[in-house]
Amino acid sequence: MPRRRLIALGLALACGCANRAEEVTRSAWDDAVRAQGAGKGSDGGDGRGHEGDADEDDVSAWREIGRTLGDIAETMASGVPTVDAARLAERLCGREPERVRENGELTFHCIPQPPIELLGEILEIEMDERGVVGLVASDLNEEESGLFVHRALERLAELCALTWTAIAADAENAHKEFYTCPVASGPVLAVGRFPRDLAANQWQFSLVVLGPG
Numbered sequence: 001m002p003r004r005r006l007i008a009l010g011l012a013l014a015c016g017c018a019n020r021a022e023e024v025t026r027s028a029w030d031d032a033v034r035a036q037g038a039g040k041g042s043d044g045g046d047g048r049g050h051e052g053d054a055d056e057d058d059v060s061a062w063r064e065i066g067r068t069l070g071d072i073a074e075t076m077a078s079g080v081p082t083v084d085a086a087r088l089a090e091r092l093c094g095r096e097p098e099r100v101r102e103n104g105e106l107t108f109h110c111i112p113q114p115p116i117e118l119l120g121e122i123l124e125i126e127m128d129e130r131g132v133v134g135l136v137a138s139d140l141n142e143e144e145s146g147l148f149v150h151r152a153l154e155r156l157a158e159l160c161a162l163t164w165t166a167i168a169a170d171a172e173n174a175h176k177e178f179y180t181c182p183v184a185s186g187p188v189l190a191v192g193r194f195p196r197d198l199a200a201n202q203w204q205f206s207l208v209v210l211g212p213g
Contacts, residue, residue, distance in 0.1 A: 062155035076211030077185035080131030131211030145193040145203035
């Protein structure tokens with residue numbers, strides 16, 4: 001399947017203050033959703049109708065993702081200016097990533113090797129030089145994206161220094177579901193989903209680490 005261009009995951013650096021980081025992240029998220037042409041309509045639900053025990057592979061996959069996100073957060077703990085973005089991208093990708101420069105901003109993209117698989121989906125990595133790193137599944141339906149968010153909030157809570165904070169959707173992007181929490185080392189972790197194309201039931205799920213400035 002040809003690669004679709006992923007959303008821009010941030011417009012500005014997040015600082016160490018959680019409230020400010022949430023504000024910056026939400027602004028970036030809203031702009032990204034608008035850029036993808038997300039539609040309006042009735043609430044898509046929160047995906048919490050999916051219960052039952054996760055199998056061993058699922059638990060193992062989330063544990064590995066948690067380690068990856070923790071490693072990213074630790075790498076960025078001293079501040080984004082101290083991070084070699086190209087080197088971090090290559091380490092996360094396990095190979096040389098694709099590089100795209102638009103409007104003077106450099107973005108790195110890859111399907112990592114070995115792949116990061118979650119609930120049968122291969123996650124892609126996209127990051128930029130301003131301390132925004134995202135793990136993205138961009139070809140989900142509404143039910144799948146809701147399950148991804150539900151599991152992420154459960155499985156990744158141990159990374160949070162404080163509990164998850166839900167960011168309220170606005171009228172223009174009523175389908176968006178978005179949560180953030182501060183990590184003890186300074187970065188902010190964000191989890192969310194939004195529709196890329198409501199008519200086609202096409203949703204995107206993202207895990208994002210925003211490094212402190």
